[in-house]
Amino acid sequence: MSALQDVFARCREERRAALVGYLPAGYPDREGSLRAMRALVEAGTDIVEVGVPYSDPLMDGPVIQDAAEQALQQGFRLPHVMECAQAVAEAGAVPVVMSYWNPVLRYGVDRFAGDLRAAGGAGIITPDLIPDEAGTWLAAAGRHRLDPIFLVAPSSTDARLASTAFACQGFVYAASTMGVTGVRGTVGSGARELVRRTREVTDLPICVGLGVSTGAQAGEVAAFADGVIVGSVLVRALAEDPSGEGLRRTAQDLADGVRRPEPAR
Amino acid sequence: MTDPQPAPARPGRFGDYGGRYVPEALVAALEELDAARLAAMADPAFRAELDRLQRDYTGRPSPLTEVPRFAEHAGGARIFLKREDLNHTGSHKINNVLGQALLTRRMGKRRVIAETGAGQHGVATATAAALMGLECTVYMGKKDTIRQALNVARMRLLGAEVVPVPTGSGTLKDAINEAMRDWVTNVDHTHYLLGTVTGPHPFPTMVRDFHAVIGDEAAEQLREATGGLPDVVCACVGGGSNAMGIFHRFIPEDAVRLVGLEAGGEGVDSGRHAARFSTGSPGVLHGAATFVLQDEDGQTLPTHSVSAGLDYPSVGPEHAHLRESGRAEYRPVTDAEAMEAFRMLCQTEGIMPALESAHALAGALQLGRELGPGTVVLVNLSGRGDKDVDTAARWFGLLDPEDLVQAEQVRADEPVQDAEGSGW
Known part of the structure; x- marks a missing residue:
């Protein structure tokens, strides 16, 4: 069983959804991001998306754009992603990487996959790589036993939902x-x-992302999804309070939310 | 048993380059666009409408002008300019914009968005939107809105909303990022009218096809003038749309050399340039696999060129393929070389080129000198230089900086009219 399968099986037993939290590697700086990732896990996050800061983040709004820019100004380099993944794994959660494709391509797809696996990573989410273009990555994922996680969108046709989900492992x-x-x-x-x-x-678990920011919203989504993905509100909490206390409180609120799924009224 | 068949070419691929590196949310819109453009290109009524606009609105065919006084500096070569500078809105950009604006209407969308660097594509898009009654939003890097304030005013006069983009380097690449963010949010009623031959499939193919009229006309005009084909075709390459437009017709003609001129900026060794084929490497940017100026971690590097239209860190994927296959060659031209060619064309022929096009002219001078008397060089004069007068005047020291500051102050202090009754 893969690490992600384990998490979702445990959450099913506990009759709750998984909390998936995103933080960029290297933000607010190298040490600070390691601390923040550990805090996120301690607050009850099941899966941590380690974000790769990129110069051209065209799927991100202002909060994550600003964080990526600051991380790059602080001298972020790709090997730090592996350090973050390792910190998450050691703290007891499952790390996956969230990256635009060019940094992975430049690092070397097979090398990236190998290094991530060695650091305890479970998979990669690729917001700008669709399965149609992912031949090299799918081969590397197979070799290194990583889960490829692709996105589906409200605009996806039924045929594309099927083909994209078919290419996913771990979750959709x-x-x-x-x-x-x-x-x-x-x-x-x-x-x-x-x-x-x-x-x-x-039959894969399905996690919902984009726009969840409170425990109540997390509870609503937890009623129909297997996992709740949260990013910007965590990054904002860290930006407003670099000590990490605000981040911890925000994550705890979300972790409580996924533990009491509530159908929306 | 049948013979093994070669794997079918993946759509939107030029060798290893091209493709669709986009969020899934955009795939449906790209499929819709691809289907719409294929149906439109096969529809005689669409072709007739586009032909009519090109003739009556843009002013096509654009002339071919031989420039003998300029060519005296090019080793005895004969140089012909394809005059895209004479198109309505002042550059080749209108060819693609009219095509995509017609497609927007055909797809039943009511809004277009565009990116712009120097403002040429933004102005062309605002123009077509006004003509066809479409809402229009143009994203422009904050730094570019300051450098090209007059074009910002032009777009607003045409009814477009111009959004300055402060993020990243505040230039063209950041404007594209912001346009993509808008598109993914509003894709149900909005078409992204991308201005060059890059981006996800079908943009590189579609934009090239809308510009192919440049090479088709030029080949015919040059045959009438010389009885044959050119020896060399020169074009500047930012994203590369004017170059693909003039190259496309000549790609099957093996005897014709195709030369793309990139922004060498302050020299390739200086690190301040946009010469993707000199120091770039294969990567993915803005939806396409192509050559990218990037660091060891795949972060996009800052670029520089005196011409905003060439100041871009990646290049259309078909150019990457043409270079790899050896069918076309690409050279850097420095700011200084381009400015010298700009000055020379102004003073020998009375034609003021865009600074982008001046890079192609500098290439023509080089190739003429290398290949010797009688060589026929066809240059795509992709745009006119009105927008660049300020840059050129400062480059050549034609205006005193203090006079410029004073002139701005006088203008700022003297409103054109009382605010009362100003409709805009």
């Missing part, structure tokens, strides 16, 4: 709304429908 990332990352007041109403359509074509 359902982007709840058409748009970029950010803190939103509400989770798109399309999320539930997308999860329903995706369930028809796969």
Whole structure:
């Protein structure tokens, strides 16, 4: 069983959804990001997305853009991703990497996969790589026993939902709304429908991302999804309070949320 | 048993380059666009409408002008300019914009968005949007909005919303990032009217096809003028749309040398340039696998060129393939070489080229000198230089900096009219 399969099996036993938290590697700086990742795990996060800061983050809103820019100014280099993955694994959660494709390509797809596996990583989420273009990555993922995680979107046709889910392992990332990352007041109403359509074509766990920022929203999503993905609100908490205390509180609120799934009224 | 068949070419691939490196959320829109453009290109009514606009609105065919006084500096070569500078809005950009604006209407979308660097593509898009009654938002790097303030005003006069993008380097690449973010959010009613031959499939192919009229006309005009084909075709390459437009017709003609001129900036060794084929490497940027100026970690490097239109860290994927296959060659031209060619064309022929196009002219001077008397060089004069007067005047020291500051102050202090009744 892969590490991700274990997490979702445990969450099913506990009748709850998994909490998936995103933080960029190297933000606010190298040491600070290692501390932040550990705090996230201690607060009850099951899976940590280690984000790779990139110069051209075209799927991200202002919060994550600013964090990536600061990490790069602080001298972020790719090997730090592996340090973060290792810190997450040692703290007891499952690390996956979230990266735009060019940094992985430049590092060397096979080398990246090998180093990530050695650091305890479980897979890679690829927001700008669709399975159609992923031949090299799928081969490397197989060799190094990593889970390839692709995104599905409300605009995906049924045929593409099926082919994309077929290429995924670990879980399927359902982007709840058409748009970029950010803190939103509400989770798109399309999320539930997308999860329903995706369930028809796969037995894999389905995690919902984009726009979840409170424990209450997490609880709502937990009622119909296997995992709740949270990013911008965590990054914002870390930006506002570099001590990490705000991050810890925010993560705990979200962790409570996924433990009491509530159908939306 | 049948013979083994070669693997079918992947759509949108030029050798190893091209493809679709985009969020899944955009795939449906790219499929819709691909289907729409294939149906439109096969539809005589669409072709007729586009032909009519090109003739009556853009002013096509653009002339071919031989420039003998300029060519005296090119080793006895004959130089012909394809005059895309004479198109409505002042550059080749309008060819692609009209095609995509018609497609937008055909797909039933009511809004277009675009990126722009120097402002040429933004102005062309704002123009087509005004003509066809489409909403228009143009993203422009904050730094570029300051460098090209007049073009910002032009776009706003045409009814477009111009959004300055402060993130990243505040230039063209950041404007593309922001346009992509808008597109993924509003894709149900918005078409991204991308301005060059890069991005995810079908953009590189579609934009090239809308510009292929440049090479088709030039080949015919040159045959009338010389009885044959050119020996060399020169074009500047930023994203590479004007170059693909003039190269496409000549790719099957093995005797014709195709030369793309990139921004060598302050010299390739200086590190301040946009010469992707000199120090770049294969990577992925803005949806396409192509050559990218990037560091060891795949982070995009800052670029520099005196011409905003060439100041871009990647290049259309078909150019990467043409270079790898040896069918085309690419050379850097420095800011200084381009400015010298700019000055020379102004003063020998009375034609003021865009600084982008001046790179192609500098290449023509080099190739003429290398290949000797009688060589026929075809240059794509992709745009006119009105937008660059300020840069050129400062480069050549034609205006006193203090006078410029004073002139700005006088203008700022003297409103054109009382605010009362100003409709815009």
